Amino acid sequence: MTTETTNTTSAWAHHLNILGLAGICGVLAFAFAWQLAFDEIPCPLCLLQRVGFVLVGTGFLMNVRFGSSPLHYGVILISALAGAFAAGRQTLLHIAPLDTGYGSPFLGLHFYTWAFIAFMATIAYCAVLLMIDRDQRMTSSSHPGTLARLMMWLFLALVTANAASTLLECGFGACPDNPTGYLWLP
Amino acid sequence: MIMVLPFITLALTIWLGITGRRRACLSGWLISLIIFGMWCSYHMTDALPLSF
Numbered sequence: 001m002t003t004e005t006t007n008t009t010s011a012w013a014h015h016l017n018i019l020g021l022a023g024i025c026g027v028l029a030f031a032f033a034w035q036l037a038f039d040e041i042p043c044p045l046c047l048l049q050r051v052g053f054v055l056v057g058t059g060f061l062m063n064v065r066f067g068s069s070p071l072h073y074g075v076i077l078i079s080a081l082a083g084a085f086a087a088g089r090q091t092l093l094h095i096a097p098l099d100t101g102y103g104s105p106f107l108g109l110h111f112y113t114w115a116f117i118a119f120m121a122t123i124a125y126c127a128v129l130l131m132i133d134r135d136q137r138m139t140s141s142s143h144p145g146t147l148a149r150l151m152m153w154l155f156l157a158l159v160t161a162n163a164a165s166t167l168l169e170c171g172f173g174a175c176p177d178n179p180t181g182y183l184w185l186p
Numbered sequence: 187m188i189m190v191l192p193f194i195t196l197a198l199t200i201w202l203g204i205t206g207r208r209r210a211c212l213s214g215w216l217i218s219l220i221i222f223g224m225w226c227s228y229h230m231t232d233a234l235p236l237s238f
Contacts, residue, residue: 044189044229051192051222058196058215061203075215082222089230096235156200163193170189174228 010068013133014148017063020076020125021151024057027118028158031111032165040103041179045090047166049115052083054159056122061155064148068133076126084119087112102178187228192221 031050035042042050059076066072090112094101101110109117144152169175171183199214 044225047189048222048225048229051196051218051225054193054196054200055215055219055222058199058203058211058218061200062208062211065203065206066208071212075212079215079219082219082226086226086230089226089234092234092236099235152200152204156197156204159193159197159200163190163197166190166193172188172190174187175189177229 010133010135013068013129014064016129016132017060017068018148018151020122020129021057021060021064021155023122024053024060025151025154025158027053028057028155028162032158032161034106034111035165038104041169041181043102043177043179044175045086045093046103046111047175048086049083049090049112050162052079052086052115052119054162055079056083056119057155061152064152065144073126073130073133077123080119080122080126084116084123087116087119091116187225189225192218192225195221 028050031042031046034040056076056079059072059074059079062072062075063069090102091110094110094112103111106114166175168182168184169179195214195218199211199218202214203211
């Protein structure tokens with residue numbers, strides 16, 4: 001492989017990792033916006049699926065920040081499997097006939113079903129990335145691009161917002177299985 | 187069981203990543219994954235409405 005080809009595939013992989021991080025930010029932002037707009041309180045399993053997405057996003061962030069490596073891709077894959085486990089468990093919980101599921105559906109599917117699809121899609125996306133990113137190399141660059149920095153700080157802001165929302169909902173304890181309101185809000 | 191805990195550890199993990207501390211970031215991810223597993227076992231012990 002020529003140096004020029006190597007640089008092209010590395011650049012592609014870098015941009016696709018930023019896109020992956022943007023996708024995770026999109027999922028978190030959409031779930032958060034839905035929660036606020038329709039006053040739908042997330043259940044504990046829903047919150048665990050959000051944690052799963054954040055775990056996945058951490059792998060993308062490490063690829064963007066430190067350069068790609070098999071370890072970072074492993075972080076993404078293990079996190080996606082963990083998230084899919086939580087989403088699959090909740091899907092099975094509501095799979096029986098006459099069960100109306102938890103929360104309102106979006107485009108005909110509940111959010112936990114969408115989450116399962118999203119985690120599976122992440123695994124497929126990561127497989128494609130591994131095929132493209134044949135010359136994985138760690139870089140010690142302390143100056144990622146503007147778009148990369150923007151995405152990383154947006155990701156941190158969304159996770160902090162989710163932490164604040166979860167704190168309002170559950171306080172410093174476990175959430176009830178079917179929450180009806182925020183514990184710390186009147 | 188503190189529901190907000192994995193969000194806090196992950197926010198810290200991401201901040202460590204952004205500020206360039208890779209080893210600490212990886213450790214934070216691993217700790218968060220373990221908490222995730224423990225919280226899953228806490229919330230997923232009731233029987234599923236399925237029969238095999």
